[in-house]
Amino acid sequence: MAAATVSKLCSSRNLENAKELRLKPLQNRNVLKLPRSFAVHRLTSTKVLSYQNSKGGSGTIYADSNEVERPWKTSDxxxxxxxxxxxxxxxxxxxxxxxxxxxxxxxxxxxxxxxxxxxxxxxxxxxxxxxxxxxxxxxxxxxxxxxxxxxxxxxxxxxxxxxxxxxxxxxxxxxxxxxxxxxxxxxxxxxxxxxxxxxxxxxxxxxxxxxxxxxxxxxxSWKIVGVDLISGVSCDAPYEWSEKTDSEWEFKRDQHSTDKYHVIAYDFGIKHNILRRLTSYGCKITVVPSTWPASETLKLKPDGVLFSNGPGDPAAVPYAVETVKGIIGKVPVYGICMGHQLIGQALGGKTFKMKFGHHGGNHPVSDLRSGRVDISAQNHNYAVDPASLPEGAEVTHVNLNDNSCAGLAFPKLKLMSLQYHPESSPGPHDSDLAFGEFVELMKANKV
Ligand SMILES: NC(=O)CC[C@H](N)C(=O)O
Structure with missing residues (x-):
C-alpha cells in the first residue's frame, strides 16, 4: 500500500470516528506520514500509534515499526x-x-x-x-x-x-x-x-x-563459573579507612561503642558502606588486598578480621579460602556474602550455584536464634550447602523465600557470617545490628 493511499485512508470521512485502523506493511515507502488533521499522541509500542484527529475522533493505528516516522531513537x-x-x-x-x-x-x-x-x-x-x-x-x-x-x-x-x-x-x-x-x-x-x-x-x-x-x-563460549573475579576488583595495597556514616544518614546515634577495635578487612570487592558501618560502630580499619597473607594479618594483632563481599564463584579462589583457613579460630571473624561463602569452604563445606540467585532489597531472612525476621538487601548467585558443614557450625539465618542458608556461626571459633548485606546500600537497615554483634564478639575475646 503506497503512502498516498494511507493518507487517503486516514483522512477519509469514514474513518473520522474510527477507533482502530490496521495498515498492511507499506511496500513503496518506509515512512508513514500521517495527515495534518491527525496529531500523534504517543507511540505505545513499536507497532502502535495512538492519534486524535481535528474532528475529535481518536483511535489506534497499527503499523510495522520501521514504517513509522518517530522523533526519537529506534532500537540500536x-x-x-x-x-x-x-x-x-x-x-x-x-x-x-x-x-x-x-x-x-x-x-x-x-x-x-x-x-x-x-x-x-x-x-x-x-x-x-x-x-x-x-x-x-x-x-x-x-x-x-x-x-x-x-x-x-x-x-x-x-x-x-x-x-x-x-x-x-x-x-x-x-x-x-x-x-x-x-x-x-x-x-x-x-x-x-x-x-x-x-x-x-x-x-x-x-x-x-x-x-x-x-x-x-x-x-x-563465555564462562563465569570457575573464574577468579576478585583479583580484578581488589585493592593493590593496604590502606586505612576512617570514614563513618555521614551524620545526616546515621540512624543509631547513641548505641555505638566508643572503644576502638582494630579490624583487618579483606577486600574481595568491598563495598564502602561495610567500612562506614564498621567505623560508625567504633572500629579502626585496615583494608588489605585479597592476596594479603594470613600470617601478615596475624602479625598486626587485629581485634577482628572481616572477609568482604566480592564477585564470582567462591570455588574459583582457593588462595582466598587458604587465607581464611589460616585466620579462623585465631581471632574473631565476620564474613559478608563472598566472605561468608569462603568461610563455608574454609570450614570444609561446599558452595553451589543457585538457579538465578538473590538480588534485591526485599528478601526476608529469619534469624533462627531469635525468630526475628529482617527484610534484607541481597546480591549473590552462590550459596553454602549447610549439609556439607562440619559439626560445630550452626546455620543462624535462612532466606525465607527458599530456605537457603543466609547466615552461619561457629561459636567455638568466634566466627559469624551472613550471606546477605547488613550494610544495605541499597536496601533496608534491619540487619545493621549484625555489626554490633561482631563488635560484641571482639569485645568478649578481649577480656
Ligand atoms: N555480593 C557478593 O559477595 C556475591 C558473592 C558471590 N560472588 C555470589 O555471586 O554468590
Whole structure:
C-alpha cells in the first residue's frame, strides 16, 4: 500500500470516528506520514500509534515499526542470550559489544549503589523496577571507586532527573565509565525467562556489523563459573579507612561503642558502606588486598578480621579460602556474602550455584536464634550447602523465600557470617545490628 493511499485512508470521512485502523506493511515507502488533521499522541509500542484527529475522533493505528516516522531513537542495540533469544533495545551509556551473565535485581531504588557494587563484576544487571534514572547520580552514592559490572538493562529510562543531590544523568555517568546500558526492552519477559531457565549468559551489542549468530556464539563460549573475579576488583595495597556514616544518614546515634577495635578487612570487592558501618560502630580499619597473607594479618594483632563481599564463584579462589583457613579460630571473624561463602569452604563445606540467585532489597531472612525476621538487601548467585558443614557450625539465618542458608556461626571459633548485606546500600537497615554483634564478639575475646 503506497503512502498516498494511507493518507487517503486516514483522512477519509469514514474513518473520522474510527477507533482502530490496521495498515498492511507499506511496500513503496518506509515512512508513514500521517495527515495534518491527525496529531500523534504517543507511540505505545513499536507497532502502535495512538492519534486524535481535528474532528475529535481518536483511535489506534497499527503499523510495522520501521514504517513509522518517530522523533526519537529506534532500537540500536541487541541483547543476545545463550538460549538463542534476541532482544532489541535502545542503547544509552557506552556503545560496543560486551558479554556477561544476566541477573535481575528487584530493588526499587539505589541503582547507583548497585552499579558501583564490585560484586556485579562479569554481570549485566537487569532492574525489574521499570523506571530508572529519575534521581540521576550524585557523588555520595558510590559503593566503590568504579563500575565493575558488564552493563545495565532497564525498561524505561527517565527523561528527566529530580533529586536535591543530583549532579548528573545516569546516561552521562555510564558513558563516562564506559558501561553499556539498554532500555525499551521487555524486562519482565527476560526476568520470567531467567526465573524459568536459570541464569543465562548474554551479549549486549550496538555493533551492526556483528551478526546475531556471531553474538550467540560469543555468549555460548563465555564462562563465569570457575573464574577468579576478585583479583580484578581488589585493592593493590593496604590502606586505612576512617570514614563513618555521614551524620545526616546515621540512624543509631547513641548505641555505638566508643572503644576502638582494630579490624583487618579483606577486600574481595568491598563495598564502602561495610567500612562506614564498621567505623560508625567504633572500629579502626585496615583494608588489605585479597592476596594479603594470613600470617601478615596475624602479625598486626587485629581485634577482628572481616572477609568482604566480592564477585564470582567462591570455588574459583582457593588462595582466598587458604587465607581464611589460616585466620579462623585465631581471632574473631565476620564474613559478608563472598566472605561468608569462603568461610563455608574454609570450614570444609561446599558452595553451589543457585538457579538465578538473590538480588534485591526485599528478601526476608529469619534469624533462627531469635525468630526475628529482617527484610534484607541481597546480591549473590552462590550459596553454602549447610549439609556439607562440619559439626560445630550452626546455620543462624535462612532466606525465607527458599530456605537457603543466609547466615552461619561457629561459636567455638568466634566466627559469624551472613550471606546477605547488613550494610544495605541499597536496601533496608534491619540487619545493621549484625555489626554490633561482631563488635560484641571482639569485645568478649578481649577480656
Ligand atoms: N555480593 C557478593 O559477595 C556475591 C558473592 C558471590 N560472588 C555470589 O555471586 O554468590
Amino acid at each position: 542495540a541487541r541483547l543476545v542470550l545463550e538460549d538463542g533469544s534476541i532482544w532489541r533495545a535502545k542503547s544509552f551509556g557506552a556503545t560496543g559489544t560486551q558479554v556477561g551473565e544476566v541477573v535481575f535485581n528487584t530493588s526499587l531504588t539505589g541503582y547507583q549503589e548497585i552499579l558501583t557494587d564490585p560484586s556485579y563484576a562479569g554481570q549485566f544487571v537487569l532492574m525489574t523496577n521499570p523506571h530508572i534514572g529519575n534521581t540521576g547520580v550524585n557523588p555520595d552514592d558510590e559503593e566503590s571507586s568504579q563500575c565493575f559490572l558488564g552493563g545495565l538493562i532497564i525498561r524505561s529510562l527517565s527523561i528527566c532527573t529530580s533529586n536535591w543531590r543530583c549532579t548528573g544523568t545516569l546516561g552521562d555517568y555510564l558513558a563516562k565509565r564506559n558501561i553499556m546500558g539498554i532500555y525499551d526492552v521487555d524486562t519482565r519477559a527476560i526476568t520470567r525467562r531467567l526465573r524459568q531457565d536459570g541464569s543465562l549468559i548474554g551479549v549486549l551489542s550496538t555493533d551492526d556489523s556483528r551478526t546475531d549468530e556471531d553474538l550467540l556464539e560469543m555468549a555460548k
